[in-house]
Amino acid sequence: MKIKTWVERIDFTEDSLLEFESAELAKSEEADYSPRKKRAKYLLDYPTVYIVHSDASRKVTAYVGETNSIKQRTLTHIKADPKARADWLKLSSDQKSQMYVIGSNLFNKSMTLDVENRLIQYLHCVDAVESLNNGRTNPQRDYYSKERFDEVFSEIWKNLRRKDKKLFPTEQIIRDSAIFKASPYHRLSDEQVMVKNELVRRIYDVILDKSTGQAPLGEPGKLQVVTGEAGSGKTVLLSSLFFEVCQGETRTFNPENDDDGTAFEFQDLDAHLLVNHDEQLKVYEQIANKLGVQKDGNQRVWKPTRFINTHYDWETETVKKHVDLIIIDEAHLLWTQGKQSYRGKNQIEDLLKCADMVIAVYDFKQILGANAWIEDQDSIFEASNAIEPLHLSNQMRIAASEETVQWIRTFIDDGEILDFPEDEHYQVKVFDDPNALRAAIKKEASNTERGLSRLVATYDWPFKKGSKEGGGAWDVTIGADFSMPWNGQLKPEHRRAGYGDLAWAEQEHTINEVGSTFTIQGFDLNYAGVILGPSVKYRNGKVIISPEESCNQAATNKRTFQDGKKHNLALSLLRNELNVLMTRGVHGLYIYAVDEQLREALLQKYRG
CATH class of the missing domain: 3.40.50.300 (P-loop containing nucleotide triphosphate hydrolases)
Incomplete structure (x- = not known):
């Protein structure tokens, strides 16, 4: 069955609701072809999803709902709910509040609940939305037509974007946001x-x-x-x-x-x-x-x-x-x-x-x-x-084959470089030039379908809060031709306003910085460009850690145990650092190694 979706925007008032109903019924009666009659039925008589929001020229308060009777539910929100709830009083009192009514020929109760859930999930990631008046999460497990849900939702979102691009940004922008990735509205495994x-x-x-x-x-x-x-x-x-x-x-x-x-x-x-x-x-x-x-x-x-x-x-x-x-x-x-x-x-x-x-x-x-x-x-x-x-126990970040996940884990845990597996869903690439790595990550980041991509590195170059003595940024420098500032080092004039509340990787200017575990731990990147600094080496057929090459004092400082003795934990902690960096990429892991022997060993396996 071909998907049909309809999105109508009306003022959030009783008069506008009744005018909407009358217009749909009148056009349905006048039409001598079935699509117009079906549209009225799907919007007025069948299950629908709706969005109510305050004045879109300011920070938005919104509510998302689903109903089997859009007229009755809307009248309840307009007449009864303001008497009991302050949020509905605010929405009904705002003369610029609007409402979107959403219908589809594939809607059933379960699908409308799923559409409602994802709309909530998306809208709470939008900068223009200050608050959502929804409490519950109700993702559905399985139902008839569920296999077409993503297709239906994308059509709905495109229709919404045609009416308001600020309130409804592209799906890729939403999905790249750190809020989306930590959202409580995800359907759980x-x-x-x-x-x-x-x-x-x-x-x-x-x-x-x-x-x-x-x-x-x-x-x-x-x-x-x-x-x-x-x-x-x-x-x-x-x-x-x-x-x-x-x-x-x-x-x-x-x-x-x-x-x-x-x-x-x-x-x-x-x-x-x-x-x-x-x-x-x-x-x-x-x-x-x-x-x-x-x-x-x-x-x-x-x-x-x-x-x-x-x-x-x-x-x-x-x-x-x-x-x-x-x-x-x-x-x-x-x-x-x-x-x-x-x-x-x-x-x-x-x-x-x-x-x-x-x-x-x-x-x-x-x-x-x-x-x-x-x-x-x-x-x-x-x-x-x-x-x-x-x-x-399930791996949910890395969208790769078991063989690729095993390649990454073996490199980190055992220090071995296995043959590179073929994987049509996940890319592991090795670069012989850090500038080529930077260019590849910038290319991925500029592709709206590829999404969020950043460079990260082991903490093998000096960094302290604030600028260097005498000015200048703390940089990751490789040879004479590669130098990029560490995370948070770009001067204020290079930053865009309003980014302070965003996670490091979400800030557009950070494509020109190098991240670390301090800014990337716990977050996803679609493509992670990892610079393995001089603390990660290849000797005698093994990937080894050289703590003396690290600038990460939190890892290299000794720790006094209960026995009163100081213990050196650097090998374990720096391998953990490697683990965090190499498991950020959802769709790809791009690698450059500073150590020449490690770089050559990786390239030899990569080139087959």
Whole structure:
């Protein structure tokens, strides 16, 4: 069946709604051909999706919905909802509020729910949208015509773009945004659904089931660890869980088995999301603000040190404000020793003092600094307050064959260079010139269908916050012909306004910078150009790490263990740095190696 979609824009008033209905019916009656009659039926009588938004000349407040009766639902929003909800009062009072009515010949209840869900997902990534008044997420699993959903949605989005390009940018722009990639509205995989449902059950058991009782005051809360390697879907899982909890979703299940039974709500659960990474903090804050989770001074998204210092009194060693739930993304970045801004010795232990339950996501291969090293990793799972860990095993970032994933993992973990596999979905390329690598990444970045691509490098060139003494940027320099500034080094006149809230890779000017683990950890690139600096070498048939060539003092500084001895962790930490950089690319990994022997070994295998 050929796809037909219709998008009509009207003023968000009762008069405009009735005029719209009358016009559609009149044209339907006048027409002596069926397409016009079908259009009226699909827009007025069949399931539809709709968008209501405030004045589009300013920052937009929007709502997305679906209904079996567009007339009745709209009248409810106009007449009844403003009496009960401030957001609808604001929309109905705005004389420039508008409404889009969306119909399709392939719509059924399940597809309209999926279209509604993706529209919410897309709109909360749009710069022009300040807030979305939607709470629930309801992605559908399987239904008749689901295989044509993407096709239908793209047609709808194109129709919307024809009416307002600012409010509805290209799909590629949306999909490249860091907010989209961390969106709580993604349809979860079967594995993610299973882990999320188990987490919900355990939240119920620990916090909400009053019959079991919370931990006595002064005792640490329960620790729930979730593990998974880079690209296994950890961030999307946590995002989905956190925003469901914060928006007071109702869940129904029987805690004893898989059958439906006990209904409970997350309403009024004091939950907080923490991440010890500046770039990811920006993303979570934007999502929380747009979805209304973090408002009226009710902070929900934090860096760990600030949360601890706000909720714990170091002088009296008592908790100032106890919370129900803490969810930690990138928990492998938590500090396990004190620093100037942090007076404790272990952040996870201090966070457990402040909450009934802590859910922490770990990937031990992404620990990057000696101050975050966990001396005994098993101790996390074996602590008396630890709940049985959960694990995500599926690779969801790298859109490659198993052979290509194995090539990358073998290079990182075993230091071996395997024969390059053929892969029509993923490109691994090796370059003999860093300028050629730069040109290739710029070409990918300029292709709107290819999307977000950036250069990143091992931390093998000096960098400090601020400019060099005497001026100038901290650069990644290779030979006499290649020099590019490190992330955040371009002078203000080279920056475009309004980029401050975006993640590093999303800022257009950063195509002229080189990223690092400090700016790219936790994020996706469609094509990642990785410069392997002089700390990554090839000797005696193996890829080795040379810490003496690294400028990453967080990794090369020794760490004092509980036995009082200083331990050198650089080999492990720098290999973790390599792991983070080489697992960023969704569709491609482009490599240049500074070490001549490594470059030649890679090129020999690459050229066959």
